[in-house]
Amino acid sequence: METYYESYGVVLAVLVTGIGLVAVAFGAARLVAPRRPIPTKLLTYECGIDPVGQGWSQSQVRYYIYGFLFVIFDVEAVFLFPWAGIFEGLGYQAVVEMGIFIGILAVGLLYAWRKGVLRWA
Amino acid sequence: MIAQSGVSFVDQWLDSYWLVLIVKTLVVIGFFLVAPLGIGYMEHKVLAHMQARLGPMYAGRFHGWAQLLADGVKFIQKEDVIPAAADRWVFSLAPGVVLVPYIALFVVIPFSDEIFILNLDVGIFFVLAVTSVSVIGTLMAGWASANKFSLIGALRAAAQLIAYELPLVLAAAAVVMQAATLSMVGIVEAQQQYWFVVTQPIGFGIFVVAALAELTRPPFDMPVADSEIIFGALTEYTGLKFAFFLLAEYGGIVALSAVASVLYLGGYQPAPFLDAIPEPLWMAAKIGGLSFVIIWLRATYPRMREDQLQRISWLTLIPLALFQVLAVGFLKVAF
Numbered sequence: 125m126e127t128y129y130e131s132y133g134v135v136l137a138v139l140v141t142g143i144g145l146v147a148v149a150f151g152a153a154r155l156v157a158p159r160r161p162i163p164t165k166l167l168t169y170e171c172g173i174d175p176v177g178q179g180w181s182q183s184q185v186r187y188y189i190y191g192f193l194f195v196i197f198d199v200e201a202v203f204l205f206p207w208a209g210i211f212e213g214l215g216y217q218a219v220v221e222m223g224i225f226i227g228i229l230a231v232g233l234l235y236a237w238r239k240g241v242l243r244w245a
Numbered sequence: 246m247i248a249q250s251g252v253s254f255v256d257q258w259l260d261s262y263w264l265v266l267i268v269k270t271l272v273v274i275g276f277f278l279v280a281p282l283g284i285g286y287m288e289h290k291v292l293a294h295m296q297a298r299l300g301p302m303y304a305g306r307f308h309g310w311a312q313l314l315a316d317g318v319k320f321i322q323k324e325d326v327i328p329a330a331a332d333r334w335v336f337s338l339a340p341g342v343v344l345v346p347y348i349a350l351f352v353v354i355p356f357s358d359e360i361f362i363l364n365l366d367v368g369i370f371f372v373l374a375v376t377s378v379s380v381i382g383t384l385m386a387g388w389a390s391a392n393k394f395s396l397i398g399a400l401r402a403a404a405q406l407i408a409y410e411l412p413l414v415l416a417a418a419a420v421v422m423q424a425a426t427l428s429m430v431g432i433v434e435a436q437q438q439y440w441f442v443v444t445q446p447i448g449f450g451i452f453v454v455a456a457l458a459e460l461t462r463p464p465f466d467m468p469v470a471d472s473e474i475i476f477g478a479l480t481e482y483t484g485l486k487f488a489f490f491l492l493a494e495y496g497g498i499v500a501l502s503a504v505a506s507v508l509y510l511g512g513y514q515p516a517p518f519l520d521a522i523p524e525p526l527w528m529a530a531k532i533g534g535l536s537f538v539i540i541w542l543r544a545t546y547p548r549m550r551e552d553q554l555q556r557i558s559w560l561t562l563i564p565l566a567l568f569q570v571l572a573v574g575f576l577k578v579a580f
Contacts, residue, residue: 130262134363135352137270142348145274146341146489153485158324166329168392169480178330180391187404190555194407197563201414204570205370208422212577219574226567233563242559243552 189241193233200229269352269362277348280532281495286313287533288495288540295544316488323484328391331481335389340482340489342382346375347496354503355430357513357524368429369417372504373410376459379493380406383468386490387478398477401551402461402468408558409458409465415566416452419445419573420508433512440511448569449509451562453535456501458554460494462539464546467554502535503528510535 168175203225211218236242289301289312305311327333353368355361365371380403387399421427423444424435442449458465469477479490506512510531513524549557 131363131365133262133266134269134273135349137266138273138349138352139345141270141274142277142345143341145348146344149485149489150337153321153325156321157484158322160324161326163329165326168328168330168390169475170393171475175330175392178391180388180396185400187407187555190404190407190559193559194411197411198414201411201418204415204418205421205427208418208570209425209427211422211574212425216578219571219578222574223571226571230564230567233559237560242555 189236193236196232197229200226273348273351273362276351277496280499281492282313284495284498284536284540285491287536288543289313291537291540292544295541320485320488325486326481326483328481330391332389332391335385336481337486339382339386339389340486340493342385343379344382344489344493344496346378347493347500350375350500351503353429354500355433355507355512356528358430358434360525361430364428364430367427369421369427369432369504369508372429373414373417376497376500377406377410379497382493383478386482390478390481392481394474394476394480395478398468398470398474398480401474402478404551405458405461405465405468405554408555409455409562412451412558412562412566413455413459415563415570416445416448416455417508419448419566419569422570422573422577429507429512433507433514436511436514440509440514442509445509445569445573447565449505451566451569452505452508453538455558455562456505457539457542458558460497460501460539462494462498463543464549465554466548467551470548498536498539499532502532502539505535506531 170176204222207218207222211222289309292298293301293309301312302309303312304315327336350372352362353365353371355364383402384399387395387397387402390396420432420441423441424432426432426435461468469479474480479487482490506528512531513528515522515524515527
């Protein structure tokens with residue numbers, strides 16, 4: 125029987141082979157596809173007119189607050205999974221405790237909603 | 246109790262570690278090269294019929310069977326244009342970053358209690374972790390293109406992942422609670438008596454909606470909304486690189502259909518009274534069925550607005566999913 129880490133060998137092998145596959149495919153396409161670059165062809169696309177300003181312009185990241193909320197709830201999910209596997213043996217106490225934890229986060233979400241930050245502005 | 250069969254078919258048949266490794270890797274890669282193409286083919290035909298499109302029905306005469314081959318040949322022959330303003334390396338790496346996680350995901354999909362590649366004890370956790378890597382590739386594509394439409398598309402894609410990752414994870418957590426295991430094979434084995442869609446229909450709904458959004462499939466395709474931002478993060482891509490983004494999308498449809506089947510539709514478990522049909526065929530049929538529904542939705546629903554999309558997730562799906570986690574907890578301890 126293989127060890128714990130050896131069993132992950134196939135994950136690693138698939139990742140490496142997948143990367144190899146992408147590299148080989150792009151290499152093959154390089155050989156087959158034509159290459160006739162001209163300046164206008166290499167221009168950034170902007171509806172047919174010459175691009176105005178830079179592509180790397182400032183843009184408003186609208187989901188700044190969502191990002192915070194996401195991190196909070198995602199950390200909750202990390203706690204939730206180990207608990208979900210074994211809570212049955214721990215009985216009501218474990219469920220109530222997790223309920224309190226989820227409840228606090230849910231109140232946070234409710235607060236964010238009432239404050240109006242969950243509006244795509 | 247749950248029968249934990251930890252040995253796959255390949256392991257029983259070969260005993261050299263390296264040989265097993267090579268066979269398993271080839272099987273995964275082979276499956277990934279075939280299944281998404283099947284879904285791509287299905288999308289051509291299903292959409293052609295539903296929308297009365299004639300385009301995909303010509304190539305090769307009979308029912309346009311050669312359309313997919315023609316597309317492949319076309320994609321590989323097209324010139325690979327990288328805009329002068331773009332960040333060349335990041336631009337070229339992005340399709341790979343989007344594609345490779347979906348290949349890795351197939352490692353843990355079981356097709357019967359003996360036909361699987363790897364029965365990870367953290368299976369579903371692995372699936373959820375791996376699926377969210379792809380959006381980094383989309384962000385790379387959008388940023389490296391140095392195109393305003395690409396950037397907007399990539400930011401929308403990231404916002405969408407942030408919003409819909411949570412309902413997906415919380416719905417999966419409720420299944421883990423009922424199955425009392427994180428292993429994909431274990432979750433399927435726990436559904437021997439009834440499929441979890443019976444006990445958790447809300448969870449199934451949440452999972453499918455969130456999976457659609459995660460794949461940026463219609464009606465959640467704001468990141469590639471062609472009527473306003475050309476083609477989002479993929480605007481500047483041509484040829485094979487563009488084809489790889491499409492392959493990743495179809496791979497994602499197969500992958501998330503498979504995960505949804507494992508979590509809610511009993512995976513490889515046969516439907517009642519039909520257990521004469523072999524288990525791998527059941528799994529394939531469930532993946533195909535769910536993929537068909539995902540394609541069907543594209544022909545049915547209009548695209549949602551970005552703010553509607555965020556509202557649905559944060560004010561409907563996440564509270565529902567949280568409530569369900571608690572409800573499953575209490576019911577499981579009570580009975």
